[in-house]
Amino acid sequence: MICAKHRGEGPLEGELVGQTPWLSVWHAPAEADGRTRLGHLIVESDQHAPHLADLTEDEATELGRLRTRLASSLREATGADFVLAAVIGLGIAHFHEHIYARPTREPNDVAWHDSDQLLPLVDDEAVRGLAERLRGALQGIA
C-alpha cells in the first residue's frame, strides 16, 4: 500500500503534513465514516526500506530529530499529556512509524496501542488545520 502511494498509484490516503529529505509525514487517513482521529501521524521512508532495521544512517539520523520535533509540536497543538511512537511493520513491509497523541494516562483500560481511540473524531478541515500547525516542525530538518 505504501509503495503504491510512493509510485503515485492508488488512492491518496491521509493528509500530507510535509516532507524532509528522506522522510514523509502523513496524518492518518479517515475511518469508514469519513471522520479521522485527530493527532495520529505516520512517518514513512521515501526510499524503500522494509523495516526499522533497514534504514540508512541518514534516514535514521533524520528520523530521530523529526520524531522529537513532531512530538513536541503535536503535544502543543493537541494539549495531550503524552505523545507515543511505535514502529510495528507486521502488516506492511515498508518502513513507517506511528506517532500519536494520548490526551491523558487514564482511562487505564485503554491500552497504549489503542490510544488513538481517545482522540476526537473530526472532519477533513480539522485535519488540514492540524497539519498546517505541524509543518513548522519540519523546518530545518536535513
Ligand SMILES: [Zn+2]
Ligand atoms: Zn516500499
